[in-house]
Amino acid sequence: AQSVTQPDIHITVSEGASLELRCNYSYGATPYLFWYVQSPGQGLQLLLKYFSGDTLVQGIKGFEAEFKRSQSSFNLRKPSVHWSDAAEYFCAVGLNSGNTPLVFGKGTRLSVIA
Amino acid sequence: DAGVIQSPRHEVTEMGQEVTLRCKPISGHDYLFWYRQTMMRGLELLIYFNNNVPIDDSGMPEDRFSAKMPNASFSTLKIQPSEPRDSAVYFCASTLDREETQYFGPGTRLLVL
Numbered sequence: 001a002q003s004v005t006q007p008d009i010h011i012t013v014s015e016g017a018s019l020e021l022r023c024n025y026s027y028g029a030t031p032y033l034f035w036y037v038q039s040p041g042q043g044l045q046l047l048l049k050y051f052s053g054d055t056l057v058q059g060i061k062g063f064e065a066e067f068k069r070s071q072s073s074f075n076l077r078k079p080s081v082h083w084s085d086a087a088e089y090f091c092a093v094g095l096n097s098g099n100t101p102l103v104f105g106k107g108t109r110l111s112v113i114a
Numbered sequence: 115d116a117g118v119i120q121s122p123r124h125e126v127t128e129m130g131q132e133v134t135l136r137c138k139p140i141s142g143h144d145y146l147f148w149y150r151q152t153m154m155r156g157l158e159l160l161i162y163f164n165n166n167v168p169i170d171d172s173g174m175p176e177d178r179f180s181a182k183m184p185n186a187s188f189s190t191l192k193i194q195p196s197e198p199r200d201s202a203v204y205f206c207a208s209t210l211d212r213e214e215t216q217y218f219g220p221g222t223r224l225l226v227l
Contacts, residue, residue, distance in 0.1 A: 034215075036218075041220075042220060043118075043205060043218040043219050043221055045218075046216075046217075049214060098214050099209055099210075099211050099213070101159040101170065102157075102159070104156055104158075106156040
């Protein structure tokens, strides 16, 4: 069965600092990988996704993620964090593209300090 | 497009009462998913539909939960009777078969006292 691990429950970074959120997945084949962001009281917004091809994918709001098959990882990065990035971030894996259920990690809560 | 619409946004009820959550998917989408988010278990799939037909309901916790999709533009998730452990945020998401992304609604925050 698929599973997703986000090792960090809570991360605090200073505004302007770089950010890396970790995600490891367990799945036999190459999965479909997603990062979603959830602001307080809001739904989930897709940041980026990986299906195939270039292992470094660019997303919205200046985020990027790199797929590393050898490490079963799909870490999310941002070179310079803004206060508005404070939110909960979820990594998810799917068997197929959008039309199969997603398995989510437990999430990483990001706090940004001045 | 208005996006996925869920109602109500917040629901407070007493144990034993019936609760009905509603979802309107994005027009034209043929897949609809219900997820539940709790502190203990995170985000989990409850059930999903394709062309109004339930495909997988293995995530539905027990018989107290039921979901329907009478037409392409409306789905309900019903809990009867509700229990305090059902307190959670319930999300609805929709997508097209050829799409690569599930679009989530704002969620319904349910509190069962």
